[in-house]
Amino acid sequence: MKAHIGVDAANGLTYSVAATSANVAYVTMAGALVQEYARRVYDDAVYTGMWKHLDEENDAPDSRCCIAAKRGTIKKMEDSPMKTLILAFDKTKASILSKVMHPFHVTKNLFGYRKVRHQGVGKNQAQLFALFALGILLLATR
Numbered sequence: 001m002k003a004h005i006g007v008d009a010a011n012g013l014t015y016s017v018a019a020t021s022a023n024v025a026y027v028t029m030a031g032a033l034v035q036e037y038a039r040r041v042y043d044d045a046v047y048t049g050m051w052k053h054l055d056e057e058n059d060a061p062d063s064r065c066c067i068a069a070k071r072g073t074i075k076k077m078e079d080s081p082m083k084t085l086i087l088a089f090d091k092t093k094a095s096i097l098s099k100v101m102h103p104f105h106v107t108k109n110l111f112g113y114r115k116v117r118h119q120g121v122g123k124n125q126a127q128l129f130a131l132f133a134l135g136i137l138l139l140a141t142r
Helices: 026-033 073-076 081-110 121-141
Strands: 002-007 014-020 041-043 066-067
Touching: 002 026, 002 081, 014 081, 014 121, 026 073, 073 081, 081 121
Parallel strands: 041 066
Antiparallel strands: 002 014
């Protein structure tokens, strides 16, 4: 099972949760998780090609997608000011992405939800809804 969440970059609170079987790709869930009014969508290199699932043009100036560059692509680049700029931009994206990982930390480490007993995707998703809702309450009080 995979858990997919949408997190607000401003406050780090989860606004959408979805559970799928393990063979579903992360990028295919992007359209279901992103809110319509989101101005920017930050994700790591796993979500390359997310613009297709958000019905946007690739490299459009008004695109909402801010996807981190793949490590292999950066390693192939020669040392130049462009590479330094891309690394700095990816570091900024990583600091924003850390807010997405924090609700997973709360769910796994504080609530102990590390291993899942398969009870069906529906029941497991209901359990995830409850855990992430409790996580929102915990994070909102801090």
